[in-house]
Amino acid sequence: MAEKMLLQAIHDGLQEEMARDDRVLVLGEDVGRRGGVFKVTEGLIDEFGEDRCMDTPLAELGIIGVAIGLALNGMRPVAEIQFADFIHPAFDQIVNEAARFRFRSAGTWTCPMVIRAPYGGGIGGGLYHSQSVEAFFAHVPGLKIVVPGTPYDAKGLLKAAIRDEDPVLYFEHKKTYRLVKGEVPDEDYVVPIGVAAVCREGTDLVAFSYGLMLQETLRAAEEVAAEQISVEVVDLRTLRPLDKEMILEAVRKTGKAMIVHEDNKIMGIGAEIAAVISEEAFDYLDGPIVRVAPPEAPAVPYSPPLQEYFMPNAAKIAKAMRRLAAY
Amino acid sequence: MAEKMLLQAIHDGLQEEMARDDRVLVLGEDVGRRGGVFKVTEGLIDEFGEDRCMDTPLAELGIIGVAIGLALNGMRPVAEIQFADFIHPAFDQIVNEAARFRFRSAGTWTCPMVIRAPYGGGIGGGLYHSQSVEAFFAHVPGLKIVVPGTPYDAKGLLKAAIRDEDPVLYFEHKKTYRLVKGEVPDEDYVVPIGVAAVCREGTDLVAFSYGLMLQETLRAAEEVAAEQISVEVVDLRTLRPLDKEMILEAVRKTGKAMIVHEDNKIMGIGAEIAAVISEEAFDYLDGPIVRVAPPEAPAVPYSPPLQEYFMPNAAKIAKAMRRLAAY
Amino acid sequence: MDVPVETLHEMFYQIVLARTLDERMWVLQRQGQVAFHISGMGQEGIQVGAAFAMDRERDFLFPYYRDHAFVLAWGMTPRELMLGLFARKGDPASGGRQMPAHYGHRRLRIVSQSSPVATQIPQAVGIALANELRGEDVVTIVCFGEGATSKGDFHEGLNFAAVHKAPVIFLCQNNQYAISMPQSKQMAIENVSDKAVGYGMPGVTVDGNDVVAVYKAVREAAERARSGGGPTLVEAKTYRIVPHSSDDDDRLYRSREEVERWKKKGPIIRFRKFLYENNLLDEESEARLQAQAIAEVDEATEFARQAPFPDLKNAIRPVYYGD
Amino acid sequence: MDVPVETLHEMFYQIVLARTLDERMWVLQRQGQVAFHISGMGQEGIQVGAAFAMDRERDFLFPYYRDHAFVLAWGMTPRELMLGLFARKGDPASGGRQMPAHYGHRRLRIVSQSSPVATQIPQAVGIALANELRGEDVVTIVCFGEGATSKGDFHEGLNFAAVHKAPVIFLCQNNQYAISMPQSKQMAIENVSDKAVGYGMPGVTVDGNDVVAVYKAVREAAERARSGGGPTLVEAKTYRIVPHSSDDDDRLYRSREEVERWKKKGPIIRFRKFLYENNLLDEESEARLQAQAIAEVDEATEFARQAPFPDLKNAIRPVYYGD
Numbered sequence A, B: 001m002a003e004k005m006l007l008q009a010i011h012d013g014l015q016e017e018m019a020r021d022d023r024v025l026v027l028g029e030d031v032g033r034r035g036g037v038f039k040v041t042e043g044l045i046d047e048f049g050e051d052r053c054m055d056t057p058l059a060e061l062g063i064i065g066v067a068i069g070l071a072l073n074g075m076r077p078v079a080e081i082q083f084a085d086f087i088h089p090a091f092d093q094i095v096n097e098a099a100r101f102r103f104r105s106a107g108t109w110t111c112p113m114v115i116r117a118p119y120g121g122g123i124g125g126g127l128y129h130s131q132s133v134e135a136f137f138a139h140v141p142g143l144k145i146v147v148p149g150t151p152y153d154a155k156g157l158l159k160a161a162i163r164d165e166d167p168v169l170y171f172e173h174k175k176t177y178r179l180v181k182g183e184v185p186d187e188d189y190v191v192p193i194g195v196a197a198v199c200r201e202g203t204d205l206v207a208f209s210y211g212l213m214l215q216e217t218l219r220a221a222e223e224v225a226a227e228q229i230s231v232e233v234v235d236l237r238t239l240r241p242l243d244k245e246m247i248l249e250a251v252r253k254t255g256k257a258m259i260v261h262e263d264n265k266i267m268g269i270g271a272e273i274a275a276v277i278s279e280e281a282f283d284y285l286d287g288p289i290v291r292v293a294p295p296e297a298p299a300v301p302y303s304p305p306l307q308e309y310f311m312p313n314a315a316k317i318a319k320a321m322r323r324l325a326a327y
Numbered sequence C, D: 001m002d003v004p005v006e007t008l009h010e011m012f013y014q015i016v017l018a019r020t021l022d023e024r025m026w027v028l029q030r031q032g033q034v035a036f037h038i039s040g041m042g043q044e045g046i047q048v049g050a051a052f053a054m055d056r057e058r059d060f061l062f063p064y065y066r067d068h069a070f071v072l073a074w075g076m077t078p079r080e081l082m083l084g085l086f087a088r089k090g091d092p093a094s095g096g097r098q099m100p101a102h103y104g105h106r107r108l109r110i111v112s113q114s115s116p117v118a119t120q121i122p123q124a125v126g127i128a129l130a131n132e133l134r135g136e137d138v139v140t141i142v143c144f145g146e147g148a149t150s151k152g153d154f155h156e157g158l159n160f161a162a163v164h165k166a167p168v169i170f171l172c173q174n175n176q177y178a179i180s181m182p183q184s185k186q187m188a189i190e191n192v193s194d195k196a197v198g199y200g201m202p203g204v205t206v207d208g209n210d211v212v213a214v215y216k217a218v219r220e221a222a223e224r225a226r227s228g229g230g231p232t233l234v235e236a237k238t239y240r241i242v243p244h245s246s247d248d249d250d251r252l253y254r255s256r257e258e259v260e261r262w263k264k265k266g267p268i269i270r271f272r273k274f275l276y277e278n279n280l281l282d283e284e285s286e287a288r289l290q291a292q293a294i295a296e297v298d299e300a301t302e303f304a305r306q307a308p309f310p311d312l313k314n315a316i317r318p319v320y321y322g323d
């Protein structure tokens, strides 16, 4: 066991999977000599060569389309989208193609592939280097979506994603790359897709979150604990398929639920969680289901005070926790 | 007043707006001589010429990108996407570009444009000619989304969309084109964007729907009325911005809510409506919020029995109504 | 490059068979026995010529919806195609989930195809790259119409293939129309093959109604790919002699004269003439082939008509592994 | 086509001003006064040459993030650019919402730009078409790097423009790198202008370090567009003499020798030599220009540094009309 940054955990997960299975390869813009703009793929080109650490033209549709072909024909591609904000040109290839091969071909053609994309704000990226895009894909049968919140999960979920037989979107929050550190085992392990984690036990209400917001939610829970408000915090980790059992169990236990995310509120992941709870745990609810999310503007603005104003944070979350606890 | 098919109402709305305002033009694949594959643009090329009824190359990204440019420079383009299933290549241009011009330019550059797309299943279109895509866009600040359910609304909402200062997605259900008929006034009128409509009054529960499913929901309400279950039916008409006031009012009145749509359940419009209700009308709820939607498979299969099995219909909806009423 | 006589005969039979099957499908659709048909008529010359130029035991085929004759020549049976048309149990492409003509056959390396135009192009590049990475002697051929060349998928796919020297053949079946849009509204150039210039790969235009010419052009491209020479764009020019699909009415956008003129230049008429002129076909053997094709198609039609519908679970599964 | 002496002088000053401003921005970033800078250094020759070839009173400019010198020459002020860099109130592009170098200026017809590469290309075609439809004598010029040519947006935009004869100039500023990717990994051809062949429009390659050559090439393209001749693809070759942005370390992927070699061929050195050789510039006037540029940049820096931050409502509005 060693303490690692989240970034390092992803790097190591890639490296180990490539060493373990020579069907695994990474492709994307600047992943080679440059090691990716965040250095996640650093050194892979030296160890595995240009063929398995493949620099591509500036063409997200093409990257995903080619990755699909590689997957159809026996490889295990891990495609990198340089920023999640630039995944949209590949939307058709992901949603209409990768997600549907198994179904449309009666299971004869399949797409085991991973798409990695750094997402999220708070890092001075402005409208187009800060986006949260997970909600778009969470609507799509055939896809899986994971968002690691800790280095341990980052490595374990990446390995699970690479070994999965279906297309998996793996979103990594840029601000957590160096901010979030934690113990990572040396031996091989996976974190199963589809399983949430209770990060903090509590009795008054449960807050569901993921990614960077998990950190803020934990800080908020700590803050209100001093005021005798006991908050359970659940890291969703997988956004599709949601861990419905754990979600419902936490609600049955606490009676009050809150969802915190950095993505826009309307039609964000919080909507689905609220819907599941209100449909399947209605009798256990002692209060409204609360969503904490940024205002309905298109992504994070650049200027520091604007960014600060836009992003949810521990203080804003704590305020919502107090209100819900008092309901 | 004359009785018209929904298809005809859209055609007339286009024709009248083009005659009224010479900034209005339509563009898309086969919209010229062919009149569009569904004949919605029939005759427009004769009346307005090739410049204002513009056949384009087979390139959805390009169509929307060009339409954005036209809108930025003083025109009022109405871009047709031949089937909603093919809107995904333009996802980036719609979500990252059209939706954000106003915000990113401090209001100096704007995109008043309409994107029309026939959507929906039940017409033997299989996976790729049957999709419901509204949920993806309902997540995006800067966009508006309308789905007419009647010929009256089809024309009135189209006019409102064309006269709107922001990008509007206008989804027309293919099966309603000829199936749904109704009175359409001869004089000019608009149906305001953002306003839902109560189509049937009721007291036991409220069902929210739109598009083709509105018809099935009304039939189901009729069916259960015979069993003394009084269902209020609301046609959402606009999916972004949702008419929150009307939604909450109907829930406060009936105490029980159901959402019916043809799109996949997880992260569909129903999720947002359930979330809004459970957040803002919690105290009025007498039962779980129920969502009626197809199974979690990627779009409608082709073979007739499979299609039948997949699609929600009056019988399935009535069953859910009975269950909720009895709760 | 000489084409063996045996190959010429086989090719002729495949063309006749495909046309016979296609005509029957139109009839079934017009009779209301099936809901939809999209036809490859007029393009059989391209497809059969190309199929025979490939190594059908090893190579990958990524077809498009007109590749009726292509998939037949590649090894699919009339029964399989008819099961697809009727969307019955046993349809190897999709188990009745997809519309007819959305081909796919795992064992034959015919990749499952969707409806959105051109999406298969970058995917085919990935398939080819996988073989290349593993050092296998396998080539991928991917088909599409001239309309598809307008899409970003075409562009990003071809550029990627050229940069990474993928062993792939891009076969554009230029039938001069994309539904109602004539080529002139699709692009401001005469030859699709000129698009190869911008990618730095060879581009050739060939008369798509000349089976042998197509065979030779594709053969050459395949040899280039096999020997590490990378991708080729092959444009085969022909004409769509039927409406876009059974839902289309092509009288709205083109004259009957134009259609009739092109029908006369069709691949069957032309190939037949070539064979007769070279004494490779006579009336008796032709009649025998025709009869055989009709018998095959009759049998396939009956088989599919009587096949059961797919199980209902096909409507919702498999979406994920293990479903 | 002869370039008036006055124009040459103005161009030289604009280049000097842009370089001075750009250098200052690097300094401010390295000092931690601003968070981010993305530079146009080395590309000023292309941008100023092109700007002067257009009608800046009427035409539309759709810039990209290196078009620092372009927007200055087009009429934006150093103050405005500095406000963008500091993301302060009064930034005319975005009111502090966007990252620096995401230009835009409604009054000057400089269209608001986003970060996703190449999206502006089809949009520029639409802008040009609007003028064409209204019969106005207005041309649109749109800029991008050679990396952007790999995207579907480039392809669909250029094809659309050629088919519809839109009065638009596609100016590719080929600086040989897309972040770390050399041109050879981006495309399998030497000249981006060869891509014009596939669209059926003229394509020209010009030395982007030669201001006058760029001026002439763009002028010719603009005249073609104005006279109904449709679009042109102009490739101006140069080299990115700095890292991709202040976040990049270009030593990871290219040698110092390569960079130094290209620095010597830069547009300022070259233009200066040309002016001296033709007795159009002497040391005294050059010194005056330099001093003037520094003064302008000093003033702009101070102005922006002291400007207030944007109002907080800018974080959430305007999203819709009426907000």
Ligand SMILES: Cc1ncc(C[n+]2csc(CCOP(=O)(O)OP(=O)(O)O)c2C)c(N)n1
Pocket (backbone or CB within 6 Å): B029, B058, B060, B082, B086, C066, C115, C116, C117, C144, C145, C146, C147, C148, C149, C175, C176, C177, C178, C179, C240, C244
């Ligand atoms: C992305 C997308 N847009 C539109 C369509 C509708 N559509 C189906 S076929 C077709 C024309 C295709 O023309 P071409 O590529 O020339 O092939 P052809 O049908 O002529 O063989 C169109 C527009 C589609 N299937 N996919």
Ligand SMILES: Cc1ncc(C[n+]2csc(CCOP(=O)(O)OP(=O)(O)O)c2C)c(N)n1
Pocket (backbone or CB within 6 Å): A029, A058, A060, A082, A086, D066, D115, D116, D117, D144, D145, D146, D147, D148, D149, D175, D176, D177, D178, D179, D240, D244
């Ligand atoms: C769609 C998209 N993908 C990736 C990026 C990240 N990115 C920003 S600039 C750049 C390189 C662009 O290269 P080029 O077009 O040659 O322009 P240059 O920066 O060299 O001037 C990349 C990959 C982006 N902004 N947009």
Ligand SMILES: [Mg+2]
Pocket (backbone or CB within 6 Å): C145, C146, C147, C173, C174, C175, C176, C177, C178, C179
């Ligand atoms: Mg065609």
Ligand SMILES: [Mg+2]
Pocket (backbone or CB within 6 Å): D145, D146, D147, D173, D174, D175, D176, D177, D178, D179
């Ligand atoms: Mg470059």
